[in-house]
Every structure is written in structure tokens, then in C-alpha cells.
Amino acid sequence: MIGALNPRGRVLLLVLMAALIAAPFVADRYLMSVLILIFYFAYVGQAWNLMMGFAGQLSLGHALYVGLGGYVSALLWLKFGIGPWLGMFAAIAVAATFGAVIGWLGFRFGIEGVYFALLTIAFAEFTRIGFDHIDYAGAAGGLFLRVEEAGEWWNLRGGTLLFYYLALALAAGALLLTAWLARTRLGYQWLAVREDEEAARALGINVFRAKMMAILISSAMTAIGGVFTAFYNNNLFPSRVFDINRSIEIILAPVVGGLGTVFGPVVGAFILTPLGEALSALTGHLGINTPGVKAAFYGLALMMIIVLKPSGIWPWLARTLRLTEQQR
Amino acid sequence: MSLLAVDQASKHFRGLTAVDRVSFNVREGDIFAVIGPNGAGKTTLFNLIAGVLAPDRGSISFAGERIDRLSPDAICRRGIGRTFQLVRPFPALTVEDNALVGALLRRPKVEAARAHAHEVLRRLDLYDRRQQLASALTLPDRKRLEVARALATDPKLLLLDEVMAGLRPAETDRMVAILRALNRDSGITILLIEHVMRAVMALAARVLVLHHGAAIAEGTPDQVVRDRAVIDSYLGAEAL
Numbered sequence: 001m002i003g004a005l006n007p008r009g010r011v012l013l014l015v016l017m018a019a020l021i022a023a024p025f026v027a028d029r030y031l032m033s034v035l036i037l038i039f040y041f042a043y044v045g046q047a048w049n050l051m052m053g054f055a056g057q058l059s060l061g062h063a064l065y066v067g068l069g070g071y072v073s074a075l076l077w078l079k080f081g082i083g084p085w086l087g088m089f090a091a092i093a094v095a096a097t098f099g100a101v102i103g104w105l106g107f108r109f110g111i112e113g114v115y116f117a118l119l120t121i122a123f124a125e126f127t128r129i130g131f132d133h134i135d136y137a138g139a140a141g142g143l144f145l146r147v148e149e150a151g152e153w154w155n156l157r158g159g160t161l162l163f164y165y166l167a168l169a170l171a172a173g174a175l176l177l178t179a180w181l182a183r184t185r186l187g188y189q190w191l192a193v194r195e196d197e198e199a200a201r202a203l204g205i206n207v208f209r210a211k212m213m214a215i216l217i218s219s220a221m222t223a224i225g226g227v228f229t230a231f232y233n234n235n236l237f238p239s240r241v242f243d244i245n246r247s248i249e250i251i252l253a254p255v256v257g258g259l260g261t262v263f264g265p266v267v268g269a270f271i272l273t274p275l276g277e278a279l280s281a282l283t284g285h286l287g288i289n290t291p292g293v294k295a296a297f298y299g300l301a302l303m304m305i306i307v308l309k310p311s312g313i314w315p316w317l318a319r320t321l322r323l324t325e326q327q328r
Numbered sequence: 329m330s331l332l333a334v335d336q337a338s339k340h341f342r343g344l345t346a347v348d349r350v351s352f353n354v355r356e357g358d359i360f361a362v363i364g365p366n367g368a369g370k371t372t373l374f375n376l377i378a379g380v381l382a383p384d385r386g387s388i389s390f391a392g393e394r395i396d397r398l399s400p401d402a403i404c405r406r407g408i409g410r411t412f413q414l415v416r417p418f419p420a421l422t423v424e425d426n427a428l429v430g431a432l433l434r435r436p437k438v439e440a441a442r443a444h445a446h447e448v449l450r451r452l453d454l455y456d457r458r459q460q461l462a463s464a465l466t467l468p469d470r471k472r473l474e475v476a477r478a479l480a481t482d483p484k485l486l487l488l489d490e491v492m493a494g495l496r497p498a499e500t501d502r503m504v505a506i507l508r509a510l511n512r513d514s515g516i517t518i519l520l521i522e523h524v525m526r527a528v529m530a531l532a533a534r535v536l537v538l539h540h541g542a543a544i545a546e547g548t549p550d551q552v553v554r555d556r557a558v559i560d561s562y563l564g565a566e567a568l
Contacts, residue, residue: 191421192418195418
């Protein structure tokens with residue numbers, strides 16, 4: 001358990017935020033694209049962290065909500081001309097419905113821990129296979145959105161700058177939401193459920209309801225991440241968006257940064273994404289074309305974290321740099 | 329007026345009758361103790377009242393309402409707070425946040441709940457340790473935290489499952505003093521399941537003795553320790 005930011009931590013956060021807002025004036029396109037990825041992983045990592053880090057429910061299928069969010073918003077845009085700002089609500093509704101079904105099955109029937117995680121994987125996989133066969137959504141051949149450099153920003157058609165600020169706003173918004181939720185009754189109920197369900201129940205907490213709230217909020221947030229990726233990448237393939245590797249990528253930043261902490265996912269994303277990018281560049285440069293190099297690297301990174309800093313980088317960083325209120 | 333009424337409650341596990349047609353009433357404001365040897369069915373009876381188990385037969389009523397089919401969280405919301413025999417504080421949370429979780433039950437605003445949690449922690453001599461992680465506490469402190477957390481939910485009835493077990497005599501006396509002060513100041517009704525006769529004699533107004541799942545005696549502590557059946561089955565002659 002680590003406390004809130006102290007004045008020193010707050011100043012640092014504001015400086016960092018100002019630097020990120022100013023970054024497009026100096027950064028080149030490549031750096032901006034890396035920053036966008038960082039913000040994206042900080043955002044979806046935050047969504048996953050609410051469920052696992054706070055409420056203690058392990059999902060290994062969050063790619064499901066990304067994919068659903070992406071497909072729903074892209075289809076609405078391509079088939080009906082409904083823009084993503086409106087389509088986002090449909091995306092949230094669909095993803096949250098899937099979340100509700102998974103949560104209901106798992107939490108109602110006492111499927112816990114790894115078994116619950118298997119349930120989340122199963123749903124992501126079934127949905128992937130389903131989308132492989134839905135011709136309306138392009139089946140295995142995928143969906144494509146027309147690439148436009150300068151376009152209608154209100155329809156999320158535009159260049160890197162637009163997506164940069166959008167991703168930054170998403171990451172910052174998720175951070176604020178998490179910080180707020182962590183200080184509400186629901187946030188404390190999640191912690192109690194995570195720590196000991198039976199004891200939580202004995203204190204009058206409706207455990208089923210608390211867990212359902214976690215998966216609903218998490219899936220809804222993740223769906224917005226899906227809308228973002230669809231309109232940013234301009235393409236969607238079932239085999240890519242619903243893949244288990246996407247789900248694993250989502251959980252890495254919060255795990256490395258610090259589960260159940262407000263800043264963990266952000267710190268994790270800032271560490272892992274540049275490292276992954278550097279590794280891709282390096283292997284590309286050396287002409288090594290072995291698939292799985294990145295996965296092996298992430299595996300190694302995870303193992304190092306588990307051995308060296310099992311509660312994550314952020315709690316250690318906050319202590320070392322004295323960024324939070326002291327708690328014994 | 330009786331706050332808790334257990335009427336002919338029975339619970340069987342396979343062939344074993346853990347609780348056998350037990351009836352008793354706990355009056356509002358009383359401290360009521362349930363004693364008995366190991367395996368007498370005390371914890372099963374406790375779990376029936378707390379909603380962890382449902383009785384096979386009989387009924388349990390609280391403040392005039394049947395509660396024997398309610399879930400543990402619903403029972404807590406009705407006004408029954410409980411502790412666990414093997415303490416289970418939330419280990420990664422601070423002492424304060426442990427109590428806060430309980431206090432939030434009737435106070436949706438975190439700041440109001442925190443103020444209430446502080447008040448409860450003061451009563452239980454834990455205020456100075458409020459910033460420590462629960463996992464860092466000693467057993468006597470954890471036992472008191474367990475009581476604090478249950479108390480923070482503002483129960484009308486506090487169910488204590490062997491809160492004295494494993495405590496040294498000095499710690500037992502401290503707990504007895506705290507519980508007696510609580511009962512005196514707030515009028516809270518306490519039902520305790522206890523092995524430690526020293527605490528039972530000091531606290532309880534009435535005692536129920538269980539043996540092989542059945543109630544074999546009920547009365548004041550002085551009556552009960554002189555009861556022939558109780559001496560034979562549980563206390564042994566040296567208790568006199």
C-alpha cells in the first residue's frame with residue numbers, strides 16, 4: 001500500500017504532463033508514434049488494473065474488449081457512417097455486455113483465480129473464431145478504414161498529432177479515474193474482496209456486485225481503447241486483435257509497474273514500450289527475423305520483475321525518489 | 329426483549345449431527361457466552377447465525393426477522409458483526425483501512441467513515457498503529473483489529489468466535505475490559521463463543537453449554553459451573 005503523491009511527486013507529475021503536451025513541437029513522427037503506444041498501453045493497462053490490481057480478478061482475455069470496441073465502432077463507421085464519438089457508446093455497450101456475461105458466469109458460480117482467467121481466455125478465443133467467419137465484418141480478411149492524414153477530426157480521421165493528444169487524454173483520464181475510484185467506497189470494497197472474500201462478505205459487502213462493477217468498468221474502458229486502435233491503425237483482423245498475445249501485452253505494464261497502484265500501469269508502459277521498440281529496431285537492424293523475439297524479451301522482463309521487485313517498479317520508485325506520503 | 333432467537337436449530341454433516349435442536353434467546357444488551365468442549369458444535373452454531381451455513385431444521389430470528397436463509401453480507405447489513413476464529417484481517421491494507429472497510433457499510437462518504445474508523449480504533453487500543461500494515465501486527469493486535477473491523481459496521485449484535493484463544497492472561501484481561509466497556513457504554517449485545525473460562529466468568533451474564541451438538545445447560549455463569557452435567561462433560565471436577 002502506498003500513499004498519495006506528496007508535493008514533490010505532484011510537481012514532477014505536472015512537469016511530466018507539460019513536457020508531454022509540448023512534445024509534438026519537438027518530437028519527430030517516430031518518437032510520437034512510440035509515445036502514442038505508451039499512452040495506449042498505460043490506458044488499457046489501467047483498465048485491466050482496476051479489475052486485477054484492485055478487485056483481484058485475473059482476466060487474460062482483455063483483447064476481447066479491445067477487439068469488440070474496435071469492430072463495433074469501425075462497422076458503424078464503414079456501414080452506416082456513424083462516427084466513432086457516437087459509435088463509442090455502442091462499442092462500450094457491446095463490450096460491457098460481454099463483460100457482464102463473463103462476470104456473471106464466473107462470479108455467480110464461484111469460478112475463481114486461474115479458472116476465471118481460463119474463462120476470459122475462452123471468450124476471447126471463441127469471439128476470434130466467430131469473427132473469422134462473420135463475412136459482414138470482413139471475416140478473416142479483416143476490415144480496413146481509409147487512411148487520411150488530414151481529415152475530419154470529429155470523426156477521428158486525421159494524422160499523428162490528433163491521435164497523440166487523444167491517446168494522452170485517454171491515459172490521463174484513466175489515471176484520474178483510477179485515482180478517484182481508489183478513494184471511493186467501491187474502491188475500498190474492491191481491495192477488501194481482493195484481500196479476502198469471506199471477510200469482505202462478513203463486513204456486509206455484496207461481493208458479487210463489487211466484482212461485477214469491476215468487470216463492467218474495466219470492459220467499458222477497454223472498449224474505448226479498441227475504438228482508438230481501430231481508427232488509429234485503420235485495420236482490424238480477428239487473428240490480430242483478439243489474439244491472446246494482445247491480452248498478455250495489456251497486462252504487462254501494470255504487472256511490471258505495480259499491481260493495484262494508480263501509477264503502476266503508467267510507469268510500466270513507459271518502461272516496457274520503449275524497450276520493446278528498441279528491441280524490434282535492433283533485431284531489424286541485425287537482420288534477425290525470428291518470430292517471438294519480442295515475446296521472449298517480455299517473458300524475461302516479467303521474470304526479472306518477479307524476482308527483483310515483486311510488487312512492481314512504481315512502489316520502489318516512489319520510495320526511492322520520495323514521491324508519495326510516507327506510510328510504514 | 330430478545331434480540332436473537334435460535335429455535336430448535338439443527339445442522340447435520342453427512343451422518344454427524346453438529347448442532348442438535350439447539351434453542352436459546354439472547355436479550356438485548358446482554359453478554360451471552362456459548363461454551364463447550366472441542367467438537368461440541370460451537371463454531372457450526374456460530375456459522376448458522378452468521379449465515380455461512382443454513383440450518384437443516386429450526387429457525388434463527390434477529391430483531392423479529394427470520395435470518396436463517398440470508399447470505400453473510402445481508403446478515404451483516406441487518407446488524408450482526410462477526411469475527412473469525414482464525415483471524416483474517418486484510419493483510420496488505422493498513423490497520424486504518426481495515427477498519428475503514430467496515431465503517432463504509434453505513435457511511436458511503438469515505439471521510440465520515442474514516443472518522444468513525446478512528447473512533448473504533450481508539451476504543452480497541454489500535455489508534456497508534458493505524459498506519460501499519462495489518463500483516464505486521466502481533467496476534468493480540470490482530471485479534472483486536474478483527475473486533476474493530478466488525479464493530480465499525482455498527483452492529484446491534486457482535487458475534488465473537490474465540491477472540492481470547494491464544495492470548496496471554498494479561499491480553500485476555502485487556503480484551504475483557506474493552507468488551508465490557510463497549511457493552512456498558514454503547515449497550516451493544518455480545519454473543520461470544522469461548523474456551524477461556526476466565527473470560528466467560530468475567531463477562532457473560534448468561535451461558536449456554538453445548539455438548540455433542542446439544543444444549544446441556546443454560547444459566548448464569550455461577551449456575552452453569554455447578555451443573556452436574558457440565559462438570560462431567562466439560563469442566564471436570566477441578567473447576568469447583
